[in-house]
Amino acid sequence: MMVDIKGLTKKYGSFVALNNLNLTLDEGVVFGFVGANGAGKSTTFSILATLLSPTSGDAFINGKSVVREPKEVRKLIGYMPDFFGVYDQLKADEYLDFYGASYGLSADERKVLIPQLLELVNLTHKRYEYVDLLSRGMKQRLCLARSLIHDPKVLILDEPASGLDPRARIEMRDILKHLKSMGKTILISSHILPELAEMCDEIGVIDNGKLIAHGNVAAIQEQLQGDKRVIVKVMDQLEKARAFFEEDPYISSIEVADGKKEISFNYRGKTEDQVNLLRKALLADIPIYTLTEEEKDLEDVFMAITKGADEA
């Protein structure tokens, strides 16, 4: 077990930001931390990064307590905050050199490492550029390189893709995949859920300081597969199509979008039933030209789960 969070609670005055959070992660796992604004993701990560002390509870990185052995924990983690600044008047390689020295690496070690890290994050061409002149995405990647300089076992990345354009996001994801292949345990928080789905082994959903779901991506998605939504597009005869679908026992919550000539409904039947339905529809002369299933991505999972927690 690489990360072990035990009963973590953080209060700001009477406000409970984290409420008895428990979580364990094995080595090499990529964990996606999902939650609405103010749910407590950054608070959790700050405690793991030894920047904030918990009100109660503890967390262990490779068996070292963040409360009692913060110095040991710092050797094990690479941390990237949600908001960070850079020193003006340092060049990219000097920036990395400073942090390398801060982790006690020798000048020779740094000399070897820095070009490798810059290569990893595709910043070799910016090596002698002043850091504050780099673009947001480049700074983000440089900060990631910085968090890797002491070869930590665990990476704690607080919204590493925020503020990046789609291309930069894909680049960031490729770098993270590479790090995963190196066997690092990675914790990522994000608002942008679909991008977490394909990258993460496990997802945790936090709401109001409580971990309300934790499992692998498929398991969490499966919880919601019961009521998939099907979208049918017809060339014309919208009313006839609607009447047809209303008769099917597996169909509920029909909605008709007149302008788009589109009918959508919840479908509870199995795949064979769906084949039959489609066959019957064509025989009944309904001019269907496409039938699609709405993607159940993490966004929906997230919405569904947090809504459930609110009602409880």
Next chain:
Amino acid sequence: MMERFSNPVLLKELKLRFRAFKSFSGLMFYLAVLCIFVAGFLLIYTQFSGTSFFRPNDSFTMFAVLSVLQMGLVMFMTPGLTAGAISTEREKQTLNILLTTTQSSTQIIIGKLLSSVAFLILMLVAGLPLYSLVFLFGGVSPSQFITIFLLYLVTLVAIGSIGIMFSTITKKTIVSMIATYGAMIFLGGITAFFFFIGVSMEQMSMGMSTATPFSPITYFWASINPGALMVTILYPEMANSLESVVGISLPIWVVYLIFYILLTAFCLFVAIRKLRANMKTNR
């Protein structure tokens, strides 16, 4: 082996400081003030004393005034250099990252302090050529000169530590600046004011009784005032008249040294303790 003793924060700060134009312009400003002063002093003395000589006595006066001026400049610049040491990193959001490195809090605080002290020492050294003029004309002993420089050092390290402490415990640089300048003005000015109040009260009561004076509080105010110490170093006879007023013969530099060293230690201790979230006691 070298890495064990090197201080990354110190090295980085020095690099940044010497790259910044404002360091260069600050140094130039400082030297300009000193040069204008010395030139003006020489001009006035040779023009208006009626002689075209510059006597050792005048040279000593110049040394005295130059020393006080330099002390004033150093005291004025130290808060500006140190009161933002930690808080600007907090404001620029570089502090969190720095605190997750394996450097100890002591290393970070000492690195910040030493980089500011190094710059101030550079300033003092840059002003040395002007002092050579004083030596050229005579009237000043090297030991006096060295004592004055040690006094600068003790004082600027103490004020620097106050700046670092406020910078660590306050969220905003502006608050830290105000607090540090406040502390500096207290040490440099308010203590003198309290001292003079003490002296005048002493003189009033002296008319009534014949007892030998004894006023440790007045003595204390004088002994922690950098200006007072400087005057007693430059003019030893002043130490005697102070003794006759407060009735304590212990030289004030002893108290000064103890007070400023304790102050430095206290401020650095607080800064080191407060830099990071205190994990163990906050549980």
